[in-house]
Amino acid sequence: MTRSDARAPYGAGPLDSPLLPLADDALVLSHRLGEWAGHAPVLEEELALANIALDLLGHARALYSELGDEDELAYLREERAFRNCQLVEQANGDFARTMIRQLFFSAYQELLYTQLAALGHPLATKAVKECEYHRDHAEHWTLRLGDGTEESHARAQRATDSLWRFTGELFLPLGPGGPGGTPELDGPDLVGAVDWDALRRSWTDRVTGVLDAATLTVPTTEQHGAWAAGAGRQGLHTEPFGRMLAEMQHLHRSHPGASW
């Protein structure tokens, strides 16, 4: 795939909808957080992560059902048809890495959904409160890990440094409208009416504020790697994603149409 495919013209199918990346973000991060079940450092935190995962799954389901058949979209698409950003597919790593990933994504999701809610998207209006809680939870953990022990600080800093390059992709405009789109648009094109520059500014303020308060150093490196910027949104994913997808989809693919 060449870079010229990056912003292929949007068509009318569900795979072309600018809501699809948002749904995929939610589904993939939900699955990643679900991987902590049985492995979280303490029972209380396991519940918290599962709660967040289920909230995200709810967002994904609501968005998928707007676009077509939920199961088909979640379980029967190939890796290249997923439009999630690369940030959410990154492996959990240690708890610090999971929390920094959560901070980066939740801050983004909250700001994006707040804009969508203001534009009148019903899901966003409902989901924004959940996103706010996810961000708050991640912020509290970032503060404690960053400003905690030498070990927790080092791990949180390592996570911040290694995930930073996946954050640039978050601000890639989705949908046909892009910056300055018309708020009059309804349905999926709402995404085109989002002010992505404002989103980026608010995200940067918020995240750097938390990192500062947590005594972590805000990376000065690029927010995208050589090929990472926007790659997930084009269907190009990092290596761990294929394995995650195989695990997520194998049951449905092995037993098509099965029900509980």
Next chain:
Amino acid sequence: MSSTDWPLWEVFVRSRRGLSHTHAGSLHAPDAEMALRNARDLYTRRSEGVSVWVVPSHQITASSPDEKDPFFGPAGDKPYRHPTFYEVPEGVRNL
């Protein structure tokens, strides 16, 4: 890190405005702020509450089972402490 490193907190949940907080259970958390969040996730996920308190368990002074008799026994045979003990005299509208 194991939960034994973290202090225990008692959780009190108020289910509706106007009611008092009721003990819901306990949990582990590194500090009060996180205890509140854990309490929210553990005890209010089915809309059980509108307000949550967390209290460090070690701050609670409890009566001892050994003192049960001197503490609670004497109240057992004093029915006149219950309002139902008294008959409302005829003609009294408010008591």
